[in-house]
Amino acid sequence: MSGKGSAYGQPAGDTDFRKKYDADEYAAKAKEREAAEKEERKARWEAKMAGKKYYKPMDGSETLTTARSATQDFSKLIGTSTLVPAGAGVGKRGRGAGFYCEACDLTFKDNLQWVEHTNSMQHQRNIGATGEVRKATAEEVHARIEALWEREQQRKREQVVSLAERLQVRQEQEAKEREEKRRKRKEAEERRRLEKEAAIKIKTEYGEDVRIEGEHDEDDMMAAMGFAGFGTTAKNSSSSSAAAGSLLKRQLKQMQSAKDLPGISCGLVNDNNIFEWEVMLMISDDCKYYGGKISSPTPPFPQFPSLSLSHSLSWGNFRAHLTFPPNYPLMPPKMVFQEPIPFHPNIYPSGELCISILHPPEEDKYGYESASERWSPVQTPETILLSVISLFEDPNDESPANVEAARLLREEREGKNKDFRRRCRKCVRESLGED
Known part of the structure; x- marks a missing residue:
């Protein structure tokens, strides 16, 4: 044999580089395959003789059948x-022209046959599914029923066209929202109670020097804003009053120069x-109860030169005093409407406004308001007045300051009468100097 090397760098007669196969191992594999094929042919024959369809036997690794998560797009073909x-497929067997199932190695000529096949037991077994679905629990059934019910209610709400039906739907939604708000408020109160008890326990065990998380957040925030040092001594009281006055001057100047209010x-x-402001609120014409076209012969408020109004007014004009405490902004101001006092569920007959953001930052003993409200x-004065204008557009009849106004508002919302609207229009005319 020639000593010339081969292309692999070895003598031409050396074949040790070739992979060697264990003949006994492959003979055993062939024997197992033949036995499995024989067993399958026997099972197919028995199923055929019994008039049944043959399915691949399960080996225990299968999973329960679940709904398809992907959408089959037939239009892309x-x-x-x-x-x-040529010769790639014989009948349905093998890949051919049409819809091919890789798991079963079958090709179908139309999408209907393909869909029927994917739902068949043959396909389920080949993809490792048992063909059985998991039984839902009672909780899952209840959740499904609630989801279907909510979807049906949403569909009905979308179909509502009449004003009365829309109002009824809106009232039901508001009732649910109020109930959810009460539930969250109770949960928050219980959480605060537990936190307070835990803080008291820590103070009792470790002494007053221990700082509880969140205990001094307000003091830290005031220090960051430059209002630290508020105290009970005369010196601290004087400095806090001066700081509050400086802040109010700046805020008043900003509001008087603002063009977006x-x-x-x-x-x-x-x-x-500087601690007592006089404000004028001009309610928008879009306001349901306190807006609308009203003719006025003369400007009603000469003390406000900027309000030199034309003879046709489109809103109510309400005057109020905003009184700030010396320790502002630690404590809220007090807002009192002047004559004529608006007829409103959240305004006392004396003119004092009742709104959550003007209540002191402490726990509500009645549990109606959360600390965040x-x-x-x-x-700031700007956020206060914007909230008040919003309150005119959407009065709150819960926990009212004017019980009669709240009662009439509820009756009007229920469609019983329009006495609330009449009283509101009367106070609007009075604010314009007509009555």
């Missing part, structure tokens, strides 16, 4: 061409007292 080698005008009751030092 429209207008396409498929190259199929429609319907709000403010000034001082006395030029020497009450006053915080981040509030």
